[in-house]
Structures are given as structure tokens and as C-alpha cells.
Amino acid sequence: MGRKRRPTAAGAVVLQGQGEDAQVLVIHRPRYDDWSLPKGKLEPDEDAQVAAVREVEEETGLKVRLRVPLGRAEYIAKGAPKSVLWWVGTVVGGRIHPPVTTTKTNGKSNGKGKNGDVEVDRVEWWTPKQAAAKLSYTDDREMVERALATVPGHxxxxxxxxxxxxxxxxxxxxxxxxxxxxxxxxxxxxxxxxxxxxxxxxxxxxxxxxxxxxxxxxxxxxxxxxxxxxxxxxxxxxxxxxxxxxxxxxxxxxxxxxxxxxxxxxxxxxxxxxxxxxxxxxxxxxxxxxxxxxxxxxxxxxxxxxxxxxx
CATH class of the missing domain: 3.40.50.1240 (Phosphoglycerate mutase-like)
Structure with missing residues (x-):
């Protein structure tokens, strides 16, 4: 089997609480009108783990630390193969911020939409039942299921x-x-x-x-x-x-x-x-x-x- 290609994106299933009190962090993106988990593209020369933490903070305002890896999701988007690595995430700081707008860095778009577009307009905590029913993508629902099955340790x-x-x-x-x-x-x-x-x-x-x-x-x-x-x-x-x-x-x-x-x-x-x-x-x-x-x-x-x- 050949070596797996470098992932194009990384994200985290951010959990708080356990058992019946467990909640999952989700975002709404108006550009796609979807409910999904926070994730995003790796920057050049960036480790996937660092990208996952950075993207969660950029999209939600919450600082997280990674726990257990959940694996890789692969799919085709606009005719090109995409690969996303996932981890369980735990909140360690920050607060949910107002809607996130797309900006430009050094005059270049960050690739998530036109400059000034609202990238994320809602950030919410959902119950596992809500996540299973309302998340827009099968891969996201599967990752939530995997995350909820993990047992926190050291x-x-x-x-x-x-x-x-x-x-x-x-x-x-x-x-x-x-x-x-x-x-x-x-x-x-x-x-x-x-x-x-x-x-x-x-x-x-x-x-x-x-x-x-x-x-x-x-x-x-x-x-x-x-x-x-x-x-x-x-x-x-x-x-x-x-x-x-x-x-x-x-x-x-x-x-x-x-x-x-x-x-x-x-x-x-x-x-x-x-x-x-x-x-x-x-x-x-x-x-x-x-x-x-x-x-x-x-x-x-x-x-x-x-x-x-x-x-």
C-alpha cells in the first residue's frame, strides 16, 4: 500500500460534559447553508494537529487541546480528492465570538470565500441526538459517534x-x-x-x-x-x-x-x-x-x- 497523501484539512470534534450531559460544538456556514464541525485547510508547512487547533479557534473563538485521534475522512470535492484528519477536542480557554468574516492576508484571500463574506454565522453546543439528526454530512456524524465512544484518560x-x-x-x-x-x-x-x-x-x-x-x-x-x-x-x-x-x-x-x-x-x-x-x-x-x-x-x-x- 502506498503512503497516504498529506491531509488537506484538519478538525476536531469538540466535546464538553459526559454521558447524558455530553454536548458537541457545531458551526453554521451561510455560504453552504450547512451545519458541520469546525475544520479547515492546513497552512503551508503546518502540522495537522496545529491546524486543527487553529481552525477551531478561528471559527468558534474557543481554544482547545487535542485528545484521541479519530482517523481520516476522504471525499471528492470539485473533482479533487480531499482528506481531513480528526481529533477529539477539549476546551481549555477562549469564548464563542461573533460571526466570523473572511479576510485577506497580505492582499491574498484565505481561500474560504470572498473578502468580507460571513464564514461562520452561528456556533452552538448540540446534544449527541441533535448532532446525529442535524449535521449535514455523514462523515461529521460518524466522527461525532467515534468521539462519544472514547473514554477520557491521560x-x-x-x-x-x-x-x-x-x-x-x-x-x-x-x-x-x-x-x-x-x-x-x-x-x-x-x-x-x-x-x-x-x-x-x-x-x-x-x-x-x-x-x-x-x-x-x-x-x-x-x-x-x-x-x-x-x-x-x-x-x-x-x-x-x-x-x-x-x-x-x-x-x-x-x-x-x-x-x-x-x-x-x-x-x-x-x-x-x-x-x-x-x-x-x-x-x-x-x-x-x-x-x-x-x-x-x-x-x-x-x-x-x-x-x-x-x-
């Missing part, structure tokens, strides 16, 4: 540090080896990705290359990085048990705080141990790569997303 993001200066080109102590220019670029892009998942616990090895990998995220969000010597190569080489116990403690902490997604940045020698404790396979991680591991409320793994760096 999320852990395992990050391999971005590209560092090569050892042969560094004369100082290895733990002080910094990121390369490419690595700094990877770290800046990673910051938006971690924010899309609502990471509130950024944790890293105390080595410079790991700290610098998460530093742009910390600066973007105002969160404080937690640095741990126990996750460094030096401590792991001296006593692997120390590093393993530290990782176990972190995963237990993540499980007890489902509303606080955790990102852990580590090194190649430790990654097999880290992946093993997360119940992942043996496939090596590339520099700047992130594995997003989703769990249910019992701690069972329900989904894993592999997100390689674009650079």
Missing part, C-alpha cells in the same frame, strides 16, 4: 531531542552539547505541536540538547521546564535502574493527572527503556520525533501517534 508525549551538534565537532563535555541550526528549527516547530496537545508538564533530561528542545515551548507557554539528571545519558550509563525508576514515577504521575498532558524529552540510549515502559515497539525514533500515547481512565493504551519532524 496523554504522554515522548520526544527524542532535536538534532544536536555532532560529537566530533564538539570539544566540551557531552552533556553540554547544544542543538544545531537544524535542531533549533525543529524545536521551534515542536513548540506548536506540544501546545496543540495542551502539554502542561514539560519534563526533560538535564542535558543541554534536551533542554533546548523543549525551551521554545516553555517560552511560548510560560511553563517552567522540569529538568532531571536521572534522564541523562550519564546517569543511565552509570545506573540504568535510577533512570528506569524515575521514568516509572513520571508515568504514574501522568496517570493520576489526566487533565495535565506530559511531555518527556530523552536521549537515544534511554529511549528503548522509555518506549518499553509506555508499551511501544522497538522501532528507533528519529531526532525531533514525537510519539503521542493516549490512555483511557484505567491507564490502558488506546492510541499512539507517531509524528516525525518535518525538518
Amino acid at each position: 496523554t504522554v508525549l515522548l520526544v527524542r531531542h532535536a538534532k544536536a551538534v555532532q560529537r566530533k565537532h564538539w570539544s566540551g563535555k557531552d552533556w553540554k552539547r547544544p542543538l544545531s541550526q537544524r535542531g533549533r528549527r525543529q524545536a521551534r516547530r515542536l513548540a506548536k505541536l506540544l501546545e496543540a496537545y495542551g502539554v502542561t508538564q514539560p519534563i526533560t533530561s538535564s542535558s543541554t540538547r534536551c533542554v533546548q528542545t523543549l525551551q521554545p515551548f516553555a517560552e511560548r507557554t510560560g511553563l517552567e521546564l522540569v529538568t532531571m539528571d536521572e534522564l541523562s545519558e550519564e546517569v543511565f550509563e552509570d545506573d540504568p535502574g535510577v533512570s528506569k525508576r524515575a521514568m516509572v514515577d513520571l508515568l504514574n504521575q501522568a496517570h493520576t493527572q489526566p487533565g495535565a498532558p506530559m511531555a518527556i524529552c530523552g536521549h537515544r540510549p534511554l529511549l528503548p527503556m522509555m518506549r518499553g515502559l509506555l508499551g511501544l515497539g522497538d522501532k528507533p525514533m528519529l531526532v525531533g520525533e514525537t510519539l503521542v500515547v493516549h490512555h483511557d481512565d484505567q491507564g490502558n493504551q488506546v492510541a499512539v501517534e507517531r509524528i516525525p519532524s518535518a525538518f
Whole structure:
């Protein structure tokens, strides 16, 4: 089977409440006179996860974080294949704003209609029954059904540090080896990705290359990085048990705080141990790569997303 094409759009099924109290966020677009879920096109060089969060905020005014992935919807529009990636979304801020009008950026249309058109004129919370009956598209109704079947749990993001200066080109102590220019670029892009998942616990090895990998995220969000010597190569080489116990403690902490997604940045020698404790396979991680591991409320793994760096 060939590699799936890059998605053209991304969106989120935004939920609030559970069980009989559950509600789904929907939008009305007067241009099409339809009721649908918030979604939109990816910008050039943008991760789908970041696009999903951005589009929800642009169309509704609500800031969300992503939870479990719901899969891909594919269809034909105006004779061209379209592909949309979906996630469950949880509101973390913002407020529903007045109707959204189409604007131009740098003199160019954003592609959603003529300049000044009303893109979204109504944003509402519907019950699952309303969504099943009134959403205009089959794909949207299917995604809502999938989202309602998910069980909220905790999320852990395992990050391999971005590209560092090569050892042969560094004369100082290895733990002080910094990121390369490419690595700094990877770290800046990673910051938006971690924010899309609502990471509130950024944790890293105390080595410079790991700290610098998460530093742009910390600066973007105002969160404080937690640095741990126990996750460094030096401590792991001296006593692997120390590093393993530290990782176990972190995963237990993540499980007890489902509303606080955790990102852990580590090194190649430790990654097999880290992946093993997360119940992942043996496939090596590339520099700047992130594995997003989703769990249910019992701690069972329900989904894993592999997100390689674009650079």
C-alpha cells in the first residue's frame, strides 16, 4: 500500500460534559447553508494537529487541546480528492465570538470565500441526538459517534531531542552539547505541536540538547521546564535502574493527572527503556520525533501517534 497523501484539512470534534450531559460544538456556514464541525485547510508547512487547533479557534473563538485521534475522512470535492484528519477536542480557554468574516492576508484571500463574506454565522453546543439528526454530512456524524465512544484518560508525549551538534565537532563535555541550526528549527516547530496537545508538564533530561528542545515551548507557554539528571545519558550509563525508576514515577504521575498532558524529552540510549515502559515497539525514533500515547481512565493504551519532524 502506498503512503497516504498529506491531509488537506484538519478538525476536531469538540466535546464538553459526559454521558447524558455530553454536548458537541457545531458551526453554521451561510455560504453552504450547512451545519458541520469546525475544520479547515492546513497552512503551508503546518502540522495537522496545529491546524486543527487553529481552525477551531478561528471559527468558534474557543481554544482547545487535542485528545484521541479519530482517523481520516476522504471525499471528492470539485473533482479533487480531499482528506481531513480528526481529533477529539477539549476546551481549555477562549469564548464563542461573533460571526466570523473572511479576510485577506497580505492582499491574498484565505481561500474560504470572498473578502468580507460571513464564514461562520452561528456556533452552538448540540446534544449527541441533535448532532446525529442535524449535521449535514455523514462523515461529521460518524466522527461525532467515534468521539462519544472514547473514554477520557491521560496523554504522554515522548520526544527524542532535536538534532544536536555532532560529537566530533564538539570539544566540551557531552552533556553540554547544544542543538544545531537544524535542531533549533525543529524545536521551534515542536513548540506548536506540544501546545496543540495542551502539554502542561514539560519534563526533560538535564542535558543541554534536551533542554533546548523543549525551551521554545516553555517560552511560548510560560511553563517552567522540569529538568532531571536521572534522564541523562550519564546517569543511565552509570545506573540504568535510577533512570528506569524515575521514568516509572513520571508515568504514574501522568496517570493520576489526566487533565495535565506530559511531555518527556530523552536521549537515544534511554529511549528503548522509555518506549518499553509506555508499551511501544522497538522501532528507533528519529531526532525531533514525537510519539503521542493516549490512555483511557484505567491507564490502558488506546492510541499512539507517531509524528516525525518535518525538518
